[in-house]
Amino acid sequence: MYEGALADLIEELGRLPGIGPKGAQRIAFHILSADTHDIDKLADALKRVKQLVRVCEICFNVSEEDRCRICRDPRRTDENICVVEESKDVIAVERTGEFRGRYHVLGGAINPLEGIGPDNLRIRELMTRLQAGETKELILATDPNTEGEATATYLALLVKPMGITVSRLASGLPVGGDLEYADEITLGRAFEGRRVLD
Amino acid sequence: MRRRLFRDDAVVLRVQKLGEADHIVSMIGRRHGRMRAVAKGVRKTTSKFGARLEPFGHIDLQLVEGRNLHIVSQVEGIDLYGRRIAEDYAAYTAASAISETAERLTPIEGEPSLRLFQLTLGALRVLADREHPPALILDSYMLRGMHDAGWAPILVACAICGLKGDHRAFSIPAGGCVCRDCRPAGSAHPSPSALELMRALAVGDWKRAKDSVVGVRKEASGLIAAHLQWHLERDLRSLSYVERS
Ligand SMILES: [Zn+2]
Ligand SMILES: [Zn+2]
Numbered sequence: 001m002y003e004g005a006l007a008d009l010i011e012e013l014g015r016l017p018g019i020g021p022k023g024a025q026r027i028a029f030h031i032l033s034a035d036t037h038d039i040d041k042l043a044d045a046l047k048r049v050k051q052l053v054r055v056c057e058i059c060f061n062v063s064e065e066d067r068c069r070i071c072r073d074p075r076r077t078d079e080n081i082c083v084v085e086e087s088k089d090v091i092a093v094e095r096t097g098e099f100r101g102r103y104h105v106l107g108g109a110i111n112p113l114e115g116i117g118p119d120n121l122r123i124r125e126l127m128t129r130l131q132a133g134e135t136k137e138l139i140l141a142t143d144p145n146t147e148g149e150a151t152a153t154y155l156a157l158l159v160k161p162m163g164i165t166v167s168r169l170a171s172g173l174p175v176g177g178d179l180e181y182a183d184e185i186t187l188g189r190a191f192e193g194r195r196v197l198d
Numbered sequence: 199m200r201r202r203l204f205r206d207d208a209v210v211l212r213v214q215k216l217g218e219a220d221h222i223v224s225m226i227g228r229r230h231g232r233m234r235a236v237a238k239g240v241r242k243t244t245s246k247f248g249a250r251l252e253p254f255g256h257i258d259l260q261l262v263e264g265r266n267l268h269i270v271s272q273v274e275g276i277d278l279y280g281r282r283i284a285e286d287y288a289a290y291t292a293a294s295a296i297s298e299t300a301e302r303l304t305p306i307e308g309e310p311s312l313r314l315f316q317l318t319l320g321a322l323r324v325l326a327d328r329e330h331p332p333a334l335i336l337d338s339y340m341l342r343g344m345h346d347a348g349w350a351p352i353l354v355a356c357a358i359c360g361l362k363g364d365h366r367a368f369s370i371p372a373g374g375c376v377c378r379d380c381r382p383a384g385s386a387h388p389s390p391s392a393l394e395l396m397r398a399l400a401v402g403d404w405k406r407a408k409d410s411v412v413g414v415r416k417e418a419s420g421l422i423a424a425h426l427q428w429h430l431e432r433d434l435r436s437l438s439y440v441e442r443s
């Protein structure tokens with residue numbers, strides 16, 4: 001088939017999520033025929049994102065600084081902390097415009113079948129944050145699927161004895177779906193109608 | 199070539215993300231044994247499709263046969279245990295270990311295994327119904343699953359000479375309890391109550407099983423897990439996360 005640089009590019013593109021062998025080939029030929037200046041910009045963006053973007057030292061959301069934009073914002077407080085699985089979910093909740101607190105990104109959900117236990121997520125870091133005593137409500141916005149529910153159950157068990165109100169997004173989100181795909185109206189409603197776990 | 203459609207009821211063992219919006223669902227069917235199928239678009243849609251294909255549920259489904267992966271074309275929920283199990287963390291970790299055990303005990307896809315299907319369904323139901331402590335349900339499931347596979351630990355006779363009785367020594371390579379005369383070097387000497395608990399779990403004597411204390415339960419589950427993993431020739435990933443309190 002193809003060889004050398006072109007074959008390498010097709011192979012690398014094919015590793016990306018959502019891109020099959022045909023898609024990889026199409027993108028590779030697009031790159032080949034595109035303006036050199038445009039491709040330099042793309043290559044530069046790829047390099048910069050790896051150099052500059054890391055995770056916030058407080059909430060583990062993606063950030064270009066030690067602390068992310070939300071953790072730096074003085075109008076927001078740790079009084080309400082919203083726990084999500086991934087950085088993508090922060091964007092989803094932000095889009096609803098319902099939430100003025102801060103976030104904590106776990107880095108996934110507890111899934112013993114995949115070898116992910118509580119110690120593999122940023123749960124210890126969350127507990128440290130809560131021990132500062134500023135937080136009144138912890139909102140569990142893990143995905144509306146079995147792993148997300150189980151992770152919420154685990155966190156509620158851990159946090160409730162600290163005297164912090166623990167709430168879970170209202171039902172109405174499509175079960176089995178990813179939080180990031182929920183539209184902002186449905187997610188906003190689920191946020192507003194969140195129930196306190198007791 | 200027209201692809202065959204077939205129907206079965208099944209227990210969902212595991213769900214993994216595929217691409218941007220799909221899931222790969224691993225399950226054990228009543229008639230078709232272990233199978234894997236793609237559920238398209240379930241992570242993006244607002245239909246009930248995704249909810250029915252969550253782990254630990256009992257479902258009725260129609261599949262399009264594929265060479266490696268089938269495709270889910272229709273699904274109805276019979277009893278969706280996932281949510282109730284996820285509300286109890288210990289039950290969730292036990293259900294995960296049950297699923298992994300079911301997968302390992304059915305190495306060949308498409309090979310019918312009615313007993314294991316029934317056993318798995320029954321175990322998930324009692325977990326969801328909070329009938330017994332989750333870790334005991336898991337241990338009982340493992341013992342019975344091994345029994346169906348033909349290598350349950352022998353508990354009421356010597357595994358080597360067949361002499362009946364409640365022998366005190368236990369040897370995994372020998373296949374269970376061993377008498378004084380037969381016991382190989384390196385045999386374990388568990389407490390009599392741990393072996394007693396294993397006998398109760400193997401026959402589903404819950405009253406006797408629930409009388410046991412935590413230390414004894416840990417001892418028994420250690421032996422059961424070691425026996426299972428020795429025969430599977432591999433470790434179960436989910437076992438170390440099981441909550442046993
Ligand atoms: Zn932050
Ligand atoms: Zn003997």
